[in-house]
Amino acid sequence: MKIHEYQGKELFRRYGIRAQDGEVAETPEAVARIAESFGRTVVVKAQVHAGGRGKAGGVKLAKSPEEAAQKASAILGMNIKGSRVRKVLVADAVDIAREVYLAIILDRSARGILFMASAEGGMEIEELAVTAPEKIHRFHALSREFPEAEASRVAPLLFGPEQAATVLDIMRKLFRMFIELDCSLVEINPLVLTPGGEIIAVDGKVNFDDNALFRHPDVEALRDLAEENANEVEAKARGLSYVELEGDIGCMVNGAGLAMATMDMIKLFGGRPANFLDVGGSSNPDKVVHAFRIILSRPGIKAVLINIFGGITRCDDIAQGILEAFQRMSIDIPVVVRLTGTNAAEGLALLEGSSLIPAATFADAVKKVIEAAGGPNVEDEA
Amino acid sequence: MSILVNSDTRVLVQGITGRDGSFHAKGMLDYGTRVVGGVTPGKGGEQVHGVPVFNTVKEAVSATGANATVIYVPAKFAPAAMREAMDAAIPLIVTITEGVPTLDMMDIYHEVRARGLRMIGPNCPGVITPGQCKIGIMPGHIHKPGRVGVISRSGTLTYEIVYALTNLGVGQSTCIGIGGDPIVGSGPMDLLPLFEADSGTDAIVLVGEIGGDEEERTAAFIREHIKKPVFAFIVGHTAPEGKRMGHAGAIVSGGAGTAASKLKAFSHAGVPVANTIDELAEMVAAAMRR
Numbered sequence: 001m002k003i004h005e006y007q008g009k010e011l012f013r014r015y016g017i018r019a020q021d022g023e024v025a026e027t028p029e030a031v032a033r034i035a036e037s038f039g040r041t042v043v044v045k046a047q048v049h050a051g052g053r054g055k056a057g058g059v060k061l062a063k064s065p066e067e068a069a070q071k072a073s074a075i076l077g078m079n080i081k082g083s084r085v086r087k088v089l090v091a092d093a094v095d096i097a098r099e100v101y102l103a104i105i106l107d108r109s110a111r112g113i114l115f116m117a118s119a120e121g122g123m124e125i126e127e128l129a130v131t132a133p134e135k136i137h138r139f140h141a142l143s144r145e146f147p148e149a150e151a152s153r154v155a156p157l158l159f160g161p162e163q164a165a166t167v168l169d170i171m172r173k174l175f176r177m178f179i180e181l182d183c184s185l186v187e188i189n190p191l192v193l194t195p196g197g198e199i200i201a202v203d204g205k206v207n208f209d210d211n212a213l214f215r216h217p218d219v220e221a222l223r224d225l226a227e228e229n230a231n232e233v234e235a236k237a238r239g240l241s242y243v244e245l246e247g248d249i250g251c252m253v254n255g256a257g258l259a260m261a262t263m264d265m266i267k268l269f270g271g272r273p274a275n276f277l278d279v280g281g282s283s284n285p286d287k288v289v290h291a292f293r294i295i296l297s298r299p300g301i302k303a304v305l306i307n308i309f310g311g312i313t314r315c316d317d318i319a320q321g322i323l324e325a326f327q328r329m330s331i332d333i334p335v336v337v338r339l340t341g342t343n344a345a346e347g348l349a350l351l352e353g354s355s356l357i358p359a360a361t362f363a364d365a366v367k368k369v370i371e372a373a374g375g376p377n378v379e380d381e382a
Numbered sequence: 383m384s385i386l387v388n389s390d391t392r393v394l395v396q397g398i399t400g401r402d403g404s405f406h407a408k409g410m411l412d413y414g415t416r417v418v419g420g421v422t423p424g425k426g427g428e429q430v431h432g433v434p435v436f437n438t439v440k441e442a443v444s445a446t447g448a449n450a451t452v453i454y455v456p457a458k459f460a461p462a463a464m465r466e467a468m469d470a471a472i473p474l475i476v477t478i479t480e481g482v483p484t485l486d487m488m489d490i491y492h493e494v495r496a497r498g499l500r501m502i503g504p505n506c507p508g509v510i511t512p513g514q515c516k517i518g519i520m521p522g523h524i525h526k527p528g529r530v531g532v533i534s535r536s537g538t539l540t541y542e543i544v545y546a547l548t549n550l551g552v553g554q555s556t557c558i559g560i561g562g563d564p565i566v567g568s569g570p571m572d573l574l575p576l577f578e579a580d581s582g583t584d585a586i587v588l589v590g591e592i593g594g595d596e597e598e599r600t601a602a603f604i605r606e607h608i609k610k611p612v613f614a615f616i617v618g619h620t621a622p623e624g625k626r627m628g629h630a631g632a633i634v635s636g637g638a639g640t641a642a643s644k645l646k647a648f649s650h651a652g653v654p655v656a657n658t659i660d661e662l663a664e665m666v667a668a669a670m671r672r
Contacts, residue, residue, distance in 0.1 A: 106484055109599065260592075
């Protein structure tokens with residue numbers, strides 16, 4: 001789960017890390033009032049989960065409350081990588097002497113926690129990782145214990161030895177936050193040294209492990225549903241796993257791996273999958289109905305492929321679910337169904353006489369659904 | 383022959399009185415697995431499908447001589463269940479549960495190794511040696527005893543592949559669903575050497591998916607250490623970037639994690655990668671005929 005910069009900074013403060021002062025606002029008038037209370041140059045920053053907001057024009061300096069309001073009215077409502085800006089953070093413009101990068105990340109290949117620090121702050125770390133990977137210092141923690149020795153070695157490399165103790169203290173606090181809140185990423189970029197010798201987190205990113213949210217209701221409360229795809233949110237509430245793509249062939253599959261394989265196969269044969277959707281192991285007609293509603297809620301879907309491997313779940317139960325779904329809602333586009341595994345023959349027999357298009361094999365199903373959607377895409381790049 | 387489990391494996395079911403635990407204990411018994419006991423705190427003395435239930439894993443182990451356990455308890459309680467199994471020194475712990483917090487798995491991953499035990503999962507379908515022992519939730523009847531080992535990160539996709547193999551007459555020595563979570567107890571590099579050393583396995587099928595760099599590292603590992611033929615299949619070519627792997631994963635692996643990167647790594651290691659499930663099954667069948 002992702003949260004906004006202003007929420008991340010509140011968490012930094014809660015863990016004793018100094019963060020850039022600021023207040024969040026939703027209207028130009030409120031922005032002007034906040035700028036007024038600062039009484040000096042402020043920076044108005046779009047609050048969206050998407051990255052690259054600076055390049056998109058979502059971060060602007062303002063020297064007066066009037067200018068702040070003006071900048072805010074340009075930023076509010078802006079579309080940044082599909083997210084509409086609803087809130088801006090009005091923050092005190094910090095004077096920068098030097099800026100560095102500091103992050104703690106869940107590292108699956110190490111089965112541990114990775115620290116990354118670089119004296120080159122401010123720029124995108126992905127860019128730095130490609131252009132100058134040697135400038136990123138990395139070390140791991142493989143338990144919940146702070147890696148004191150490694151951290152002490154790296155701390156002076158950021159702002160020099162005189163700031164090492166403060167940097168080490170920030171690393172320790174950030175790690176405590178990472179562990180206590182079950183984060184998957186905490187990033188301060190940039191961490192700024194002011195001409196006055198203060199160290200301030202000027203921008204930050206915090207992501208959480210979805211599996212651990214059940215034990216952090218306070219974190220869950222930070223979720224901004226407006227930032228998430230409405231269909232994806234709806235799917236999750238219904239026990240479905242759904243991700244939107246740009247194609248025109250809807251997919252309903254049991255199991256995440258098979259769902260990905262189905263999308264891949266559609267693409268391989270020249271079609272365009274519209275979504276990833278895992279209905280799970282259940283044959284519950286309600287789930288099938290919800291899945292159809294979500295898939296068909298988008299314009300431009302030309303056909304749907306239902307690909308089910310009956311294991312523990314019996315295909316005749318699934319077929320029953322599909323038929324019930326068809327009785328409960330009107331579906332006027334071609335639906336191809338492929339059932340394999342336990343009781344597949346019985347399942348297909350049940351579908352006989354319906355408007356569903358049965359398919360004997362995975363490949364056959366994919367070909368049929370592509371035909372139903374208007375044929376393969378010749379200009380497709382893959 | 384096989385790896386990890388066989389007809390002598392004596393299995394405990396943690397969470398046997400729950401809905402899932404009870405349902406799948408029945409499925410395992412029906413397959414012929416020697417399910418020797420179940421564990422549910424407070425339900426000791428009861429029976430489920432004729433299997434005795436114990437209050438603790440330790441009690442169950444000393445009463446039954448169990449040498450494997452399968453965990454079906456909800457995510458909230460799964461770390462404690464895994465720890466209990468580790469404390470009872472059960473050599474093989476299979477965790478089916480989905481949704482275990484990643485930091486808990488980090489701790490358990492390192493503990494399980496330090497104790498010299500083995501864990502499969504979490505968030506996995508389990509392990510099966512066809513005709514001998516099924517531990518988990520996979521449909522037993524699609525499998526067939528034979529000489530191909532299967533290692534996969536997925537559930538239904540694995541069934542699909544196994545079924546395609548079986549339909550071509552290609553049986554399996556052991557099939558392992560390693561689990562789809564960021565941190566799982568055993569990865570391909572832990573299991574490949576077991577198949578390499580198993581006289582009952584002639585070829586290995588590896589099913590990977592996007593995210594992390596396990597496949598990339600596995601490809602390099604195969605080139606160095608595995609002589610038996612390995613066939614790979616990767617899913618997630620069409621998955622949008624950043625949806626499943628967070629920002630962090632992309633940085634850490636620096637370009638790794640995409641299906642294309644995994645494909646390249648396998649090709650580079652001389653591991654054939656199939657485009658479709660049918661093609662994979664045919665490739666393996668052809669190799670087995672040789």
